Amino acid sequence: MVKRLLIAGIIMLLISLPCGIAKEVTSSGDRYFDDGRLDEAIREYEKLLGKNKKQPEIYFKLxxxxxxxxxxxKALEAFNLATQFKPDYADAYQRLSEVSMQIGVPEDELRVCLKKxxxxxxxxxxxxxxxxxxxxxxxxxxxxREYETAIGLDPRKAEAYFNLGVLYQDFNxxxxxxEMYKKAIEVSPNYDKAHFNLGISxxxxxxxxxxVSAYKRVIEINPKYAEAYVNLGIACFVKGLYSDALEALKKALSQCSNIAKIHYYLGNVYHKMHKTDEAIVEYKKAVEFNPRLVAPHFNLGVxxxxxxxxxxxxxxxTNVIVLDHDYADAYxxxxxxxxxxxxxxxxxxDYNSYQHAKSAFARIYKEENVSSYYEGSSPDK
Structure with missing residues (x-):
């Protein structure tokens, strides 16, 4: 509990802490504290916090x-709360550090890195x-901020550009x-992960x-990059290059750990090529490897x-509905x-259930869209 509280407070520490000290909040608790009447002081501080919990100075005094x-x-907990409500409270961080050393709470990786x-x-x-x-x-x-600082200090830091790209990608x-992945590639032309994520973008x-070009470049750099074959297959599928999609996905089968996903995508390609028997075989293999996959069950039903x-x-x-009872199209x-x-x-x-699910959840999935691949929710027990 103590370690968790310490970590929760420390993660809000900024690199540069202002030197100013917050304005003092006086109370009868201060007089009790000065007189050494600690129990009375604690009670007074807690009374103040009962009226308004967002008082970092009172937590500090507590x-x-x-x-x-x-x-x-208890002291550690109070100092931690002081830093939560006032992230630039330098004195509270100092006391937090002092107390943590006294009770033997190990420093976490953030504090170690901040010191560096x-x-x-x-x-x-x-x-x-x-x-x-x-x-x-x-x-x-x-x-x-830290990635940009790293780039400012060393514009040849390819990993910083890459990580900044990941951050932007997370927020769509x-x-x-x-742009960041391309900068990473300028610095390190054979950076396979940067080429791969550029393909995703x-x-x-x-x-x-x-x-497609980005994924092909990944494979040139690293012929064993399994997910590049998968994504290349998906991209070729979307472009209507079905033979190329089959070739890429079949190569992925021997390298990728998520075999069920690849069989599902192969089923989509065959389905689009009107090779129904082959599509059925692939969808069956997908659910054989992972029975909880919704999309191949649905496409088989179609x-x-x-x-x-x-x-x-x-x-x-029915398999689809068991796995995801809000899947409107299945009804x-x-x-x-x-x-x-x-x-x-x-x-x-079922038609009534379809109307309900459609209006309540608006979850109408396209039968053959590669993005419809997902693992269903747990069946009701």
Whole structure:
């Protein structure tokens, strides 16, 4: 508990802390503290916090009272809260550090890295590492600041450009992400990860042909980059280059760990090529490797429904609904299957469920869209 509280406070520490001290908040608790009447002082400070919890100076004084009383864990908690409500509270950070050393709480990686940066603020690698730590803790503004600082100190720092690109990509700013990946590649032309992520950015921006080129470049640099073959196959599929898509996806099968996903995409390609038997084989393999995948079950149902194989279609759409009971299209398709079977009661029931799911969740998935691949939610038990 103490370690967790310490970490929660430390992650808000900024590189440069202002020297100013917050204006004193006086109360009867201060007089009790000066007189050595610590229990009364603690009660008074806690009364003030009961009225308004966002008072960092009171938490600081409470921490000092607990510290003087010998209750270091409570002191640590109070100093931590002071820094949470006032992230630039230098005195609170100092006391937090002192108390943590007294009770033997180990320093976390953020504090260690902060010390390195403070000791040598012109070290680009230290800022890059600090940015990575901030990123892992979802402190994205701080991470961006550190990556940019690293680049300012060393414009040849390819990894800093790459990580900044990842940050932009996380927020769907794909044009800026692509710009950063290209800068990383300028510095390090054979940076395979940068080429790969550049391909993703191009794909997300609808620049599919450029995405294909990026993935091909990845494979030139690193022929064992399995996900590059997968994404190349998907991009070729979108462009209508079905033979190229099959070739890339089949190469991925021997290298990629997510075999189920690749069989699903192969099924999509065959389905689009009107090779129904081959598509069925691939979709079945996908659910064989991972029965929780929704999309291949759905696409199998679509094929069976089209072929008037009603019972098989109902089975597959039922699998979809078990995995994701809000999947509106599955109800609609199963309704049609029941209608073909002459079961009007279940057909009407499923149609009602379709209307409800459609209006409540607006989750209508396209049967053959590669982006519809996902793992379903856990079935109800």
């Amino acid at each position: 921490g000092n009272a607990y510290c003087k009383k010998g209750n270091l864990e 940066v403070q000791k040598d603020p012109n070290n680009a690698d230290s800022h890059l590492q600090l940015g990575l730590i901030y990123y892992k803790r979802n402190l994205f503004d701080e991470a961006r 700013t794909h044009d800026k992400a692509a 191009y794909y997300q921006m609808g620049r599919v042909e450029e995405a 094929i069976y429904l089209k072929e008037k194989m009603v019972d098989q279609a109902i089975k597959e759409f 609609q398709k199963r309704s049609k299957a029941y209608e073909l079977k002459g079961d009007r009661v279940n057909a009407q029931s």
